[in-house]
Amino acid sequence: MTLTHGTLSTPLLTLLRQPDSFPNLTLPEQDLALRLLRRAGLLAWLFYRLQEGDSWQTLHPKVRDHLEGARVVAVEDERMLRWEVNRIRRALLGTGIPVTLLKGAAYCHAGLPMARGRLVADVDLLFVRDDLDQVEQALTEHGWKQVKLNSYDQNYYRQWMHELPPMRHWERLTEVDLHHTILPITGRLKPNPALLWQDRVPVVGESGVWTLSAVDMTLHAMVHLFHDADFDRGLRDLVDLDGLFRHFAKTEPTFWASLTPRARQLGLGRPLFHALTHLNSLMQTPIPQAVLIDSQKDGPIWPLRPLMGLLIPLAILPGHPERANLLRILAWWPLYLRSHWLKMPPTLLFSHLTHKLSRRWRPTVQNRRLV
Amino acid sequence: MKIGDHSLEQLDGQLREAGLCWRTGPFILRLKADIPQLTPWLHTMYGEHPVVTEPEIIDFHLQMRRGRGLRRWWRPQVHFLLDGNILFAPFPLDHAPPLFEWGLNLCIAGRANHFLLLHTAVVAKGGRAMLLSGVPGSGKSTLCAALVVKGWRLLSDEFSLVHPDNGMVYPLARPAALKNQSIDLIRNLTTENLIGPAFPNTRKGTVAHLKPPAASVQAHEQPAQPAWVICPQYRPDRPAHLTPLAPDHALLRLGANAFNYETRGASGFHAIAALVNRCSVHHFFHDNLEEAVVALESLSTRDIQPSPSETSS
Numbered sequence: 001m002t003l004t005h006g007t008l009s010t011p012l013l014t015l016l017r018q019p020d021s022f023p024n025l026t027l028p029e030q031d032l033a034l035r036l037l038r039r040a041g042l043l044a045w046l047f048y049r050l051q052e053g054d055s056w057q058t059l060h061p062k063v064r065d066h067l068e069g070a071r072v073v074a075v076e077d078e079r080m081l082r083w084e085v086n087r088i089r090r091a092l093l094g095t096g097i098p099v100t101l102l103k104g105a106a107y108c109h110a111g112l113p114m115a116r117g118r119l120v121a122d123v124d125l126l127f128v129r130d131d132l133d134q135v136e137q138a139l140t141e142h143g144w145k146q147v148k149l150n151s152y153d154q155n156y157y158r159q160w161m162h163e164l165p166p167m168r169h170w171e172r173l174t175e176v177d178l179h180h181t182i183l184p185i186t187g188r189l190k191p192n193p194a195l196l197w198q199d200r201v202p203v204v205g206e207s208g209v210w211t212l213s214a215v216d217m218t219l220h221a222m223v224h225l226f227h228d229a230d231f232d233r234g235l236r237d238l239v240d241l242d243g244l245f246r247h248f249a250k251t252e253p254t255f256w257a258s259l260t261p262r263a264r265q266l267g268l269g270r271p272l273f274h275a276l277t278h279l280n281s282l283m284q285t286p287i288p289q290a291v292l293i294d295s296q297k298d299g300p301i302w303p304l305r306p307l308m309g310l311l312i313p314l315a316i317l318p319g320h321p322e323r324a325n326l327l328r329i330l331a332w333w334p335l336y337l338r339s340h341w342l343k344m345p346p347t348l349l350f351s352h353l354t355h356k357l358s359r360r361w362r363p364t365v366q367n368r369r370l371v
Numbered sequence: 372m373k374i375g376d377h378s379l380e381q382l383d384g385q386l387r388e389a390g391l392c393w394r395t396g397p398f399i400l401r402l403k404a405d406i407p408q409l410t411p412w413l414h415t416m417y418g419e420h421p422v423v424t425e426p427e428i429i430d431f432h433l434q435m436r437r438g439r440g441l442r443r444w445w446r447p448q449v450h451f452l453l454d455g456n457i458l459f460a461p462f463p464l465d466h467a468p469p470l471f472e473w474g475l476n477l478c479i480a481g482r483a484n485h486f487l488l489l490h491t492a493v494v495a496k497g498g499r500a501m502l503l504s505g506v507p508g509s510g511k512s513t514l515c516a517a518l519v520v521k522g523w524r525l526l527s528d529e530f531s532l533v534h535p536d537n538g539m540v541y542p543l544a545r546p547a548a549l550k551n552q553s554i555d556l557i558r559n560l561t562t563e564n565l566i567g568p569a570f571p572n573t574r575k576g577t578v579a580h581l582k583p584p585a586a587s588v589q590a591h592e593q594p595a596q597p598a599w600v601i602c603p604q605y606r607p608d609r610p611a612h613l614t615p616l617a618p619d620h621a622l623l624r625l626g627a628n629a630f631n632y633e634t635r636g637a638s639g640f641h642a643i644a645a646l647v648n649r650c651s652v653h654h655f656f657h658d659n660l661e662e663a664v665v666a667l668e669s670l671s672t673r674d675i676q677p678s679p680s681e682t683s684s
Contacts, residue, residue: 027427035432035454062399062428069484076634321455322403322434 009317012036016239017284019049023058034066036318040235043067044074044117070117077120081108084123084174089208091142095134099209100126100200102179102220106211107240109203114243122166122175126212128197129180132164136178144169144176152355160186160344182220186344189227191266214248214255215262222275223268226312227342231332234316241275242283249286256287260294269298278312311335375418383410390432392423396543396591397532398479399423402471404435406449412468416546416567416580419588431478435467453478462573469570469578472548476529479543480630486541487642488630489531493540493595494523496671500540500595502531502650503603504625510605513553516581517660518667520560525587526595535635535642538649539594544587546580554579556660599670600625600652603663609656611666616654618647 014021015033025033037043047067050056056064085105092099102124107115127135144167149157157165163179181193199213212220221244225237248255263272273295279285280292299305311331319325340349374382374393385391390403395417404410431453438448438461448461451474458477462470480488492503492515501518505511512528519525528547531540549557549566554577558566569579600621601613625643626632632639651674657663 031426031428034428039454060428062430065397065483065485066428066430069482072484072631072635076636079636321432 009313012317013282016042016235016242019046020053020055022046022050023055027060030060030063032320034063035321036235038066038070039318039321041119041233042236042239043070044119045239046117047071047074048117074117074119077118078108078115080172080174081105081120081123084169084172084176085109085206085209087142087169087172088123088125088139088176089206091138091144092135092208095138097127097131097135097138100197101203101209101211102126102182106217107244109206109209110201110211110217111204112243112247114240114247118240122177124163124177124179126179126182126193126196129193132178132180136164136167139167139176139178143171147175156352160184160348183223183227184343186348188342189223189267189270191268195266214252215258216266218244218248218259219263219266219268219272223271225316226271226274226278227339231315231335235318238279238283238316241279242285245279245285245287256291260291260298264298269295270300273298273300274308274312277309278316282313282316372422372424373418374420374422375414377414377422379410379414382414383407386410386413392426392429393417393420394423394591395420395545396527397541398430398483398543399426399428400431400433400475401426401429402433402435404467405437406435406464406467408465409435409467409471412567413471416468416582419583419585421591430482431475433471433474433478435471437464466570466573468567468580469548469573472546472580475545479530483532484631484634487531487533487535487632487635487639489533489625489632489643490529490628490630491531491600491625492528492547493526493531493542494518495526495540495595496523498593498595499598499671500526500531501599501601501667501671502540502597502625503601504621504628505603506628509603510553511603512547512549513556513605513660514603514657514663516547516549516553516557517560517664519547519581519584519587520557520565521664521668524590524595525583528581530630531597533597533642533646534594535638537594538597538642538645540597541594542587542591544583544591546583549579549581551576557581560660597646597650598674600647600650601655601667602653603655603657605658606656607658609658611655611657611659611662613653613655613666613670616652618650618652621647621650621652 011025011029012033022030022033034043037046043066047070050067081104085101089099101109104115104118104120105123107118147166147168149165154165157163162181162184163177166175166177168175182191182196183189196212196216199216200210201213203209203211211217218241221237221241225234260272263269276287276292276295280287300308311334314327314331315335319328340353344352382391386402386404390401392399392401434452436450436452437443438450442448447464449464449467449470450457450461451459451470458474459470489502492511494501494515503511503515515528525544525547526540527543527545530543532543533540546567554566554569565582567580567582569577571577602616602624622643625647629639632643657666
C-alpha cells in the first residue's frame with residue numbers, strides 16, 4: 001500500500017491537494033485513504049470537496065456511506081457550535097464584554113468556505129485578561145463548570161498558560177476554552193494580545209461577536225502546528241492553513257503584503273517561515289515568490305533549518321494505522337521537546353517533564369471520536 | 372463460503388495473519404486476532420456468515436490483541452482495537468468474545484451515521500419488522516431471543532438500522548447477547564443447542580450468546596418494513612397484555628433511546644415520526660415468555676397493515 005511515509009506519502013498529499021482525484025485511487029487505496037482521513041478528522045472535508053465535483057454518483061456505495069456518515073456528524077457539530085456561541089453570548093449579556101471567536105468558531109462565523117465539514121472539539125474564545133474573572137463568573141452562573149483537574153494541572157493552566165482550565169457545560173457537555181492570548185505566557189514568543197485586539201473584525205449579523213483579522217487568524221492557525229507541536233491534528237491543521245491562504249489570497253487585497261510584517265510585529269516570524277516552507281512543499285499552496293524569499297530571513301540557522309525541514313513532514317504525515325512507525329516516533333520526540341523548550345524556561349521545563357513522565361506509566365485508552 | 376466452512380486451523384491462521392474478512396448485515400469487517408479462545412467461538416456463532424475474500428472497502432478494521440508484558444502471562448488481558456486505536460479498558464483474556472461483541476457495537480453506534488440508529492431489538496415476519504424498545508432490564512433482548520427461537524427472523528438484538536430515505540430497517544443478524552437468568556429461560560424454550568458458552572462475571576453479569584439462525588443471516592440483503600413498535604416490560608404476576616400507545620409517546624421514547632437521534636438533526640425527527648405513524652404501537656406487560664410469544668404472534672396475524680415490501684414482491 002502506497003499512501004503513507006516518506007516517498008510513500010505522495011499519494012496522500014496528492015489527495016489533500018486535489019481531493020477530486022479521490023475516485024482515481026484503486027478501491028483498496030480508497031479504503032486506506034478513508035482510514036487516514038477519518039483519523040485526521042478530514043472525512044467530512046472530503047465529502048464537501050467531492051460533492052462540489054461531479055464524481056459523487058460514481059463512487060463505491062460504501063465510500064458514499066462513510067462520507068455521508070461523516071457529513072451528518074459535521075453538520076451537527078456546526079449546529080452545536082453556533083448554539084454554543086449563542087449560549088455564551090447570552091451568559092455574557094449585560095456584562096458588556098465582547099466575545100472574540102478563535103479557530104473553528106471563527107472560521108464558521110466568518111463564513112469561510114473551508115469551515116464546511118470541519119469537525120469541532122470545543123469553542124475557543126479570546127478575552128482581555130482583566131475581564132477573565134468576570135467571564136468565568138458569568139459562565140459558572142449559567143451552567144459551565146471547571147473540568148475536573150488535579151491541582152498540578154489547575155496551577156499549570158492558571159500560572160503558565162495562555163488560557164484558563166477548560167470549562168464544560170453541565171448539560172450539553174460542550175467545552176469552552178477561555179484565552180487571554182494565543183501562546184503560553186512562559187514561552188519564548190510573546191505576541192502582544194493588545195495588537196490582536198486592535199485589529200479585530202466584527203461578525204456580520206451578530207453584535208458583540210468578533211474574530212481576529214484575516215492575517216491574525218492565519219498566523220494563529222500556524223502557531224499551533226509549527227510552534228505547539230500538536231502533531232496529532234497536523235494533517236487537519238495543514239489543510240486548514242491551505243484553505244485559509246487560498247481563501248484570503250482571493251478576498252483580502254492586502255493579505256500577502258501585510259502577512260510578513262504583521263508576523264514580525266507579533267514576533268511570529270519563525271512559525272511563519274516554517275508554515276510557508278511546508279505549505280509550499282507539502283500542499284503546493286500558491287504563495288508569492290517574494291513572500292517566500294522575504295520570510296527566509298526569519299528561518300533558523302544551519303543545521304536547524306535542514307533538520308526541521310526533515311522532521312516536520314515526518315511528524316505531520318500519518319503512518320499506517322496498524323503499523324508502528326519508527327521514523328515518525330523518532331521525529332516526534334525532538335519536536336515534542338522543542339515545543340516544550342519554546343514553551344517554558346529550562347528550570348520549569350525540567351520539573352514539568354519529570355511530573356508528566358511520572359504520570360505516563362498508566363494504561364492509555366484512546367477513546368477518541370470514531371468518526 | 373461461510374465462516375463455518377473453514378476448519379478451526381484455517382480460521383486461526385487467517386485471524387493471525389492477513390485477518391479474517393466477513394460480512395454482517397450491511398457491514399464488512401476485518402478482524403486480526405491472536406486469541407486462541409476466540410476462534411472456536413467465532414466459528415460457531417458467526418458460522419453462517421459469508422466470508423469476503425476480496426474486500427474492496429472495509430467498514431471496520433478490527434484487532435483483538437493480548438495484553439503485553441506482564442499482562443500476557445499474569446491475569447492475562449485482551450484489547451479491542453479499531454484502526455489501531457484501543458477503544459476500551461482491557462478485559463480478562465477469557466472474556467474475549469463478549470469484548471468483541473461490545474466493541475463491534477460501539478464501532479457501529481459511533482460510525483454508522485448514514486443510518487438512523489435506534490436502540491431496539493428487531494425481529495420480522497413476512498417482511499414486516501417488529502421493533503422491541505426498552506431500557507436495559509426491561510427484557511427486550513430476552514423477548515427478542517424467544518421470538519427468534521420460535522421462528523421469527525432476527526434482524527438485530529441491539530440496533531434498528533433505519534434508512535432515512537426509505538424508512539426500511541436493515542438487518543444485522545449477529546449473535547444476540549443474553550444475560551443472567553435469561554440464558555436458561557431461552558435454553559428451556561427449545562431442544563436445540565443454540566446458545567454458546569456462558570461468560571461469568573462480565574460487567575453485565577453472566578453473558579451468553581444465541582446463535583443467529585441461518586435463514587436470518589442469509590437474508591442480510593433484505594430490509595424489512597417497520598410494522599410494530601412494542602415496549603415490553605417483564606413484570607411478575609402481570610399476564611401478557613398489550614396496551615395501545617400514542618405515536619407521540621413512542622416517538623419520544625425511541626428518540627431518547629436512539630444512538631444518533633440528535634446527531635441526525637431534523638432528518639432523525641422526520642424518520643422516527645414517519646416510523647411511528649406507520650406502525651402499530653403497544654406497551655406490553657408479560658410474566659411468561661411462552662405466553663408473550665403467543666400474544667405477539669396473534670398481534671402479528673390480527674394486524675392487517677399492508678406492507679409495501681410484500682405487495683411489491
